[in-house]
Amino acid sequence: MLPAERHAIILKEVAQQPAISIRALTEKLGASRETIRKDIEQLAGENKLNKVRGGATQIRTEEPAVEMRAATNPKGKARIAQHVLDKIPNGASVIIDNGSTTLAFARLLREFRTDLSVCTNDLTIAELLGPVTRELTILGGRLDVKENATFGSAAIENLSRFRAEFAVIGAGGLSGKALFTDFSRDAADLRHLMLEHAEHGFVLADSSKFSVVGQVVMRRFPASTTAVLDTEPPAEVMAALLEKAVAFEIA
Amino acid sequence: MLPAERHAIILKEVAQQPAISIRALTEKLGASRETIRKDIEQLAGENKLNKVRGGATQIRTEEPAVEMRAATNPKGKARIAQHVLDKIPNGASVIIDNGSTTLAFARLLREFRTDLSVCTNDLTIAELLGPVTRELTILGGRLDVKENATFGSAAIENLSRFRAEFAVIGAGGLSGKALFTDFSRDAADLRHLMLEHAEHGFVLADSSKFSVVGQVVMRRFPASTTAVLDTEPPAEVMAALLEKAVAFEIA
DNA sequence: TGCAACTTGGCAAAATTTGGCAATATTTTT
DNA sequence: AAAAATATTGCCAAATTTTGCCAAGTTGCA
Numbered sequence: 001m002l003p004a005e006r007h008a009i010i011l012k013e014v015a016q017q018p019a020i021s022i023r024a025l026t027e028k029l030g031a032s033r034e035t036i037r038k039d040i041e042q043l044a045g046e047n048k049l050n051k052v053r054g055g056a057t058q059i060r061t062e063e064p065a066v067e068m069r070a071a072t073n074p075k076g077k078a079r080i081a082q083h084v085l086d087k088i089p090n091g092a093s094v095i096i097d098n099g100s101t102t103l104a105f106a107r108l109l110r111e112f113r114t115d116l117s118v119c120t121n122d123l124t125i126a127e128l129l130g131p132v133t134r135e136l137t138i139l140g141g142r143l144d145v146k147e148n149a150t151f152g153s154a155a156i157e158n159l160s161r162f163r164a165e166f167a168v169i170g171a172g173g174l175s176g177k178a179l180f181t182d183f184s185r186d187a188a189d190l191r192h193l194m195l196e197h198a199e200h201g202f203v204l205a206d207s208s209k210f211s212v213v214g215q216v217v218m219r220r221f222p223a224s225t226t227a228v229l230d231t232e233p234p235a236e237v238m239a240a241l242l243e244k245a246v247a248f249e250i251a
Numbered sequence: 252m253l254p255a256e257r258h259a260i261i262l263k264e265v266a267q268q269p270a271i272s273i274r275a276l277t278e279k280l281g282a283s284r285e286t287i288r289k290d291i292e293q294l295a296g297e298n299k300l301n302k303v304r305g306g307a308t309q310i311r312t313e314e315p316a317v318e319m320r321a322a323t324n325p326k327g328k329a330r331i332a333q334h335v336l337d338k339i340p341n342g343a344s345v346i347i348d349n350g351s352t353t354l355a356f357a358r359l360l361r362e363f364r365t366d367l368s369v370c371t372n373d374l375t376i377a378e379l380l381g382p383v384t385r386e387l388t389i390l391g392g393r394l395d396v397k398e399n400a401t402f403g404s405a406a407i408e409n410l411s412r413f414r415a416e417f418a419v420i421g422a423g424g425l426s427g428k429a430l431f432t433d434f435s436r437d438a439a440d441l442r443h444l445m446l447e448h449a450e451h452g453f454v455l456a457d458s459s460k461f462s463v464v465g466q467v468v469m470r471r472f473p474a475s476t477t478a479v480l481d482t483e484p485p486a487e488v489m490a491a492l493l494e495k496a497v498a499f500e501i502a
Numbered sequence: 503t504g505c506a507a508c509t510t511g512g513c514a515a516a517a518t519t520t521g522g523c524a525a526t527a528t529t530t531t532t
Numbered sequence: 533a534a535a536a537a538t539a540t541t542g543c544c545a546a547a548t549t550t551t552g553c554c555a556a557g558t559t560g561c562a
Binding site for chain 2: 017018019020021052053054055057071072073074075076123126127130131135136137138139140141142143145148150154155157158161206207208210211
């Protein structure tokens with residue numbers, strides 16, 4: 001059995017189920033633990049799968065739907081939202097990213113801040129805040145139906161004409177290895193640009209994002225950016241944040 | 252059985268039912284109580300579920316009620332919409348304006364045309380057509396809450412980068428004196444640009460617009476534009492249309 | 503024969519199981 | 533209804549198993 005054959009079978013298995021154990025693979029492939037282990041090591045290096053103790057797990061290629069994410073850790077998201085809200089003065093201009101955490105932030109805004117100028121690519125947030133903000137600008141672009149938000153080059157171009165005092169963005173995942181990651185290149189690019197186009201940026205990541213790794217690694221944030229978490233992150237995430245000098249606060 | 256597998260199954264169970272007992276999970280997963288207990292502890296730490304005595308419960312959140320826009324569908328608008336729809340081939344690109352008549356057109360599209368590329372400034376139409384069109388582009392800009400659509404210089408700039416085979420726009424009023432009129436400069440400008448950026452333009456005006464005169468007079472349409480009415484207009488409107496050489500059809 | 507890939511063995515680390523005991527819930531008895 | 537008896541569960545610590553990782557040995561192939 002050639003290595004390429006094994007790799008193909010391993011990837012097929014991992015595509016069919018969320019995880020596969022080394023033990024199961026040794027039987028299926030007739031190879032020793034160590035060989036399988038090295039196969040997994042290599043495939044993990046190529047980002048084809050995640051290496052975990054005892055086997056491998058599939059790399060999540062898309063994040064769960066917004067409704068699902070909104071149901072995850074609502075308390076943590078609300079606490080983060082309140083923390084950020086306290087830092088935004090009345091009358092400010094704010095760029096708000098698409099996502100479940102930023103949606104929680106928008107819900108708070110609707111109740112307590114009716115004098116803001118808001119710019120967003122999230123249609124759910126836009127319809128939520130439209131009636132209560134002083135002005136609401138929507139970023140045009142290709143509509144992603146699942147996210148109910150716009151992305152793509154048109155959105156980026158649209159945003160390039162816009163500046164704000166604050167940017168509030170989300171993240172797909174936060175891990176020790178890759179730090180902030182996202183599930184699509186489009187989203188990552190747009191988010192980065194949002195940070196660059198604001199005087200102060202906030203990156204919201206609740207604890208359900210810990211240990212989640214998306215495919216796209218976000219670029220280094222501008223210096224004016226602060227990450228806001230709801231709980232103390234795992235040790236390796238904490239170490240990575242400190243090493244990369246990412247400013248962060250715990251709500 | 253890998254931890255990741257167990258976690259996935261536990262979360263699936265908890266998503267399906269409001270609560271799940273450790274006892275049931277030990278049987279289903281073939282792991283000991285203590286392992287399950289630690290799994291639940293960890294997942295609860297990530298706020299994926301609630302840890303309770305004897306098992307775990309799902310995190311439930313109140314979902315904001317989705318307000319449904321009351322949709323009346325007058326016969327005239329539907330007839331106009333059908334008339335225009337017949338002229339648009341499958342796979343075409345279409346710019347759709349904001350408004351109630353164009354909304355009727357969009358409803359038809361949703362049922363009969365799932366292979367179009369659509370560009371619109373109307374969020375209601377966007378959410379209606381998003382799931383069924385090949386691609387949907389939203390024009391960015393200032394959100395008009397009453398219209399649930401975007402307008403302003405940003406929308407115009409956005410549109411300047413966009414071209415389509417067809418444009419389907421509405422009108423605020425149609426009268427003998429002023430011909431096509433609108434209620435805001437923003438809307439009129441955007442509509443005119445939509446016509447200019449399409450090979451064929453359709454201006455939809457049902458009979459309820461006949462005796463209405465808006466504040467803003469629309470500029471002369473491009474030659475490629477056809478007005479579509481649902482009934483024969485009053486004599487003076489008819490005369491004006493003929494005099495100004497506006498192409499029109501009655502659905 | 504030489505080289506690369508694979509296997510085997512061993513040890514440390516991590517995960518899991520097991521058993522015990524206290525706290526809490528449930529049932530039975532008074 | 534209160535109290536006692538019984539069962540269940542949480543939590544802790546030790547024992548057991550599994551796994552990772554390293555190094556040495558073996559196999560297969562050109």
